[in-house]
Amino acid sequence: MSLAAVSQVAAADEAVLEVVRSDDERLVSLPMPEGEGWCLEWNHSVEGFPVLDCYRHRDGRMVLERSHLPDFAAGLDHIPGRGIQVSDGEGGYWIENIDEAVPGNAYRLRVGSMRVDHRLVIDNTRISLSSLAENQRVTIRLTLTPDASEARQTQ
Template sequence: MPSPIHDLCRRAPGPAALALCLLLPLPLSAGDAGRLEVVADSGRRIASLPMPEGEAWCLEWNHSVAGFPVLDCYRHREGLMVLERSHLPDFAAGLDHIPGRGRQVSDGEGGYWIEGLDESVPGNRYHLRVGSPEVNHRLLHEGRRLSLSDRAAGERVTIHLRTSAATP
């Protein structure tokens, strides 16, 4: 059964409460099916979001040359962090579809989605060097955007889906 604080954080009534909840080190319990955590190499917690089975989120950033937003979208699937799809608004430097890796689908606005990637992330975690405010790495979840760059620009962080099925 989730704690009252955990329950409040799931409902996050406003920006101040959301900011506080993102920093709380809420441990996994028997009733907690998953948590997405962003932790700096120093051990400082950047974010901690409830991420139950089936829930999805995206990492969004501004392309360093063209400046438009790029998305990598994940889902908590059966205890695993799975990259499902990516959005690329242009064929700018370094952004292209690799044949045999998902399928390219028009977004109707000049860009495209790479759908059907369905790639499990090894160890349910990966490292990221958080970009400057211009790059603005941000997490998108349940209609909210959380800027990692505002909290950790230039730092190396680990983005980790913690589940009862995954290693600590």
């Protein structure tokens, strides 16, 4: 997907999901209205299967809602008290109801190689962060537009 295809203009009352390099170069900028969600998907470094962390824009916050883990491979397990583990019906599991707000609405990620292929998933669209910033540090952030921030403060 071309860089032009991953940049859209947000309406004044929306938030924007952005991926930026450490020098503040914006790689991805997509409207992310209240209630909408996205996932970060990547291939497990040992087993190669896809893993998902899914977020939602909730009340002006980036909230980790759920994770999908197709196996109990290295580093993939459920932490008791952090969400509810349920079968996905295919040998893996979802951790539902994590509901953790991401501090500052942003986190840093060292984007993996194309073998790992970190990608944003929004509806049925996948944007490969590895093709845009392989082996680089980026920040994934939910940024409220000024109008949306002001509206929240007056509520």
